[in-house]
Amino acid sequence: MATTTAIDLTSQTKPRKLALQVVHEWLTTVDHKKLGIMYIVYALIFLVIAGLMAVVMRIQLAVPHSHFVSPQVFNRLFTMHGTTMVFFVGMPILLGFGQYLVPLMIGARDMAFPRLNAFSFWISAFGGILLYFSYLGGDGLYGMGSAPDVGWFAYAPLTAKVFSPGHSTDYWTFAILLSGIGSTGTGINLMATILSMRCKGMTMNRLPLLPWLFLIVSFLILVTISPLTAAQIMLTLDRYLGAHFFDTQAGGSAILWMHFFWIFGHPEVYILVMPAFAFVNEIIPVFSRKAMFGYTAMVAATVAIGFISLSVWAHHMFTVGLGAEGNIFFVIATMTISVPTGIKIFNWIGTMWGGKIVFKVPMLFCTAFLFQFMIAGLTGIMLSAAPFTWQLGSSYFVVAHFHYVLVGAIVFALFGAFYYWYPKIIGRMLNETLGKWHFWLFVLGFHLTFDFMHVPGLLGMPRRIYTYEPGRGWEVWNLIVSVGGIIQAIATMIFVVNLIWSYYRGKVAGPDPWDAWTLEWSTSSPPPEYNFAIEPVVSSRRPLWDLKHPEDLDTDYE
């Protein structure tokens, strides 16, 4: 392997710091790598909390007429599980990886606005803490334990003061508001960084796909968080200042809230899934030992998804009575999005085709991602047919479909990203054996849970019910789903153990453990504060390939 020139060997040993110094350093840092790590750790903590909530819900639903938890507790659980997973796990963990990787991959020393970066992190973090403080402060002086119970999309008028007295809904509103401010800040920051901080020679056409996708994610964040934020402010005006936007008792509109929420809510799915695409875009070529097939088509498809995703939101509203014309428009818009999505899947297959695929743990997760994302896409096509959704909507089929996207695609890609970049971030490899246990148990648990979850939906089981009637043919399926959930929890514990164990005992990684091609692998692991001792200069999409293969330069083909 060729040696690279970007590593500074003069400062490899550092003096030990006092604990207080370390804490101070982390609390006041504006370094994109430290902030990225904080985003990720913060999100992992919430992942464990919201994951345990899912386990409690699955225990409740394992058998009909169960009394494990009360309906009030169950309704809070699914509200908090959904809100946490979307806003305080998905967003921070994906943006955290983005934060960490984008400057390294474009050869920059930090983000464009380091202080904005720190501000965004802390305000998002405060949002999550505020959400969970509702368990203590939800109803003011009485009613301890009253977290929000309006569902993660909080349909009006359930959020009106008359149906949601107390303050639990306000905690939800302000937590989302704060998280939105943080995401917007990060969106602006990522966009500015990618557009203006690229190293010499890195034209947009040579930009690796990960930063390309984060650029589009940032655009989506800027466009779609605004209506969400506006809706939260309108809701607060309704609740406290006598406005009547969504207050149906005074002539407001319940549908207006749905439009505001889903014009955010559907692009949000793409805000979450595009970073997953971004990870897969980096991992699949390296482990197939081939250049990305159809780079330009991949970028074009992503841009297309970004735009089309802004015009499909009302497919969440096929059952609210929009009328035939409205339904037909959103059917065609939604079906159209399957075309660029299909292009991405085919290009990934094209990349693997003719390669020498090395099935290390990151690639295992990405292969599972590919297969599961295809299935999630196909159930998505089923749901895009409005008549089918008149049956499937709000049923467990939908729950299974979006968990197939969120877990089967996003979480799998995320685990792949952990195994792939942990050596860069920490300097040590994650344990491969524990990783394989984690992978196979998670695959087993995932398929037990989410494959079988489609069935009760087809048999008429609606979502968000704390218990169900016996004799409707739902019992067996729910039991299997619950067992799978527990297996997933065990697999995730193995992952957490691996993260901690490898931090102390993992094999030292070196700068480039995967024999990869993008710039982050040209600096030491973990990278120094300034990232690169010398500003890198690139002349192709895979600068390290060019270094390692001077006889077969990428430059000749791009």
Add this chain to the structure above:
Amino acid sequence: MALAIWALPALQARISARPLAALASRLSPTDMFDAAATPARLIFGNAMFVLGLTGGIFLFVGGLMLWVVVRYRSRPSDGNTEPIQIYGSNQIELSWTVIPILLVFMLFLTTARVILATESIPKPAGALDVIVIGHQFWWEYRYPSLGIVTANELHIPVSDPAHPTPVYLKMSSADTDHSYWVPRLAGKMDLIPNRVNTMWMDPETPGLYLGQCAQYCGTQHAKMLLRVYADTPADFAAWVKQEQAPSAESATLTAEQLAGKSVFEHNACMNCHTIAGTGAKGLFGPDLTHMGSRETLGSGAFTNTPENLKHWIDDPDSLKPGALMPPMHLNEKDLNAVTAYLTTLK
């Protein structure tokens, strides 16, 4: 070609295979593929078409993935050389763009046709209008043309395909959003305050069709169950006659039942419930005029027996936590009396 595409859903509706339906009815009483009315059958056709198409894509793309993973996995014999680098191909990109566009177009046309067939067809002359109002956590039914008000158990006549008498539900909500979902009869439709939505159904076979609220509406969303009784024309006429008649006259009541009536009229019961022919005209809870003839209580949550009824009046929260009816705190004698009275309301 285009004509053939438009004809597809009708074709599927015809081949909605009987054996499949027989299997389905054993799986669940709320199985959407066990269609028993036209709207559900139209959806079944659409669903089969979508399932066929996506199934085909699954086999093709999934097979491709499997082949790539097996064929191109690295082997110990590979040595250290990198494979040939391929950067893409415009022809291939074009083919996997154009073919999906054609498939999407076909799927869109067949789907649009089903949407129009369900939402944009004229209402037949023999249609029966029923007003449905969703409440936390029960259903109110009003038959304006028949002068009937009832709750939680919808009775409708079966529809003869030769002379269709479908039921048109005009739906709204008194409080939060709800959704009306009886999978064997039709797709769901939301009940939204300040808005009137319409759906229709025309079951051909008499029987009981089950379902439940499908839009989260508050604490007891789970026990807002739906029961639709499709009656033969004769049974339906008998039911209408019974509902139109007043419930038992005071003269026919026993001393205990009369005492119960007095308890009902001198407690908060009458603020929320209506019993036609008495002073009770409340609108917040279900109409109780003929509650004794209903099979279930608590919106289908449990069977209508005197024991359950007594338990319910005494402490609704223990049977259906979060139900909006308050516990009445009656003494044992009054509790027995009012239970005895309510069971006479047939």
